[in-house]
Amino acid sequence: MAWVTQTLSSSLGRKVIMSLTGLFLSSFLIVHVAGNLQLFKSDGGRAFNEYTYFMTHNPLIITISYLLYTSILVHALMSIVLTRHNQASRPVKYAYGRPEANSTWSSRNMGILGTVLFLFIVIHMRTFWYEMHFGSVPMAEYDGKQYKDLYAVVLEAFSQWWYVLLYVICMVALGYHLVHGFQSGFQSLGIRHKKYTPIIEFLGTFVFAILIPALFAAMPIYVFLQVHGII
Amino acid sequence: MKITLKVWRQKNSNTPGKLVEYQLDNISPDMSFLEMFDVLNGELTKKGEEIIAFDHDCREGICGSCSMYINGRAHGPQTGSTTCQLHMRSFSDGDTIVVEPWRARAFPVIKDLMVDRTAFDRIAQAGGYISVNTGSAPDANEIPVPREVADTAMDAAQCIACGACVAACKNASAMLYVAAKVSHFAVLPQGQAERTMRAERMVAQMDTEGFGACSFTGACSVECPKSISLDHIARLNREYLGAKLTSNNVQG
16 A cells, blocks of 8 residues: 555645645535525525535535535645645745745635634534534424524524625635535646636636635625614 | 846856956857857866856757846847847847846756757656667658648647757746657657656656646747747646556555
8 A cells, every 4th residue: 555655645645635635625615505595585585494404414414524624624734735735845935925926826826715714614613513412493394394593593693794795705716616626636636628618717707716716605694684673 | 239247147057156347349140159168168268267168069040058147138138049049139239138047946057058868868758759670671652650640740840859948937847848748759650659657757757857847838849949839848748647547656
């Protein structure tokens, strides 16, 4: 097995780990955003609560969720290993640099964007995931069946303007992270082709960097406006 | 033209260096950047000061010696060119120009603007070659190579190992250099014998030399005097992963 550890600890292998975990996390975003669209239903949160019940009780989803937590941690830890290695590769910095002349801001600041996203995930999971699993969530009853009313937790969290603002800012960071990260993930796997790279770039830019973060950001804004009776 | 130069002066690899300012009053816009340095060194010689050490050889953009980081860009503000192909007309009268050596752990400064780029040589020695029979040359077109493949190989083979990719990369990564060398042989029939071994060994040597990993910022390709494409980095990733998954080398 020496070749496996040797491969995965090479500079290219580490990027493969970043790529596979990153693309898996990207694919999760599709599921997450699609499911959370239930928040836009005007049914007092029933569809959303039934959806959260499904997500916390389906064995397949539960198994994948552990893979997801692992991916977040591996992606974050490997980024620290890579960043330290990369910084050590240039011990003396340039006195004068013009990196904006040859590369995009997001491509050079994936670590900062990733740190913002990691902190966001911690706050986000504390507010919803922790409450759902370990907190005292009020109950709701639909057709005689008891459901945890996570929708009430959502309404409470997103009724605070600063919390909504935090989410919107973090979704901008997500967009910048994915505009580089999504297509970069394919590059690290060596997937680059005249026919398919334009499709990957299109998906990375318009779906993962714009549409998905915009839909996520729309949720707290929508709930905030609704709670405060503006819409 | 009047130019203010801030040049990195460093006695040797063990001594810390610093930027030193020089005033040049009579610079022709038609001079190349290196000729401007020749003029400055002439003046320093007259004054009895130590001249600025910098690498140069062909002065026609093909040897890859003239490594200078000029105003925050590898080989200066002009894209697709080396320092010797850069002319003073690219600057304005009264400009201040900062000139530094390539900065990378794997490229230690020897003196002033000269860096030790033998790390590239060691990577090339690890696998950047093909085995051919000596003796009479084979007939032309005996080995069929489609035009498109020949062009791809030639694009990669244009690499002059100047190190601008390393200098421009925020991680001081040598991926574009190694990618060019691996790509050049990987697509050609002559390169097949060592194909697997080449990718494994050249990447291993690249890591041993202390270069960074690829963040795919694309800075290398923009600053490359030969505009070598990021396609080759993707091919290197493919070659390396394919080699690791299929070679009989279980020890890594």
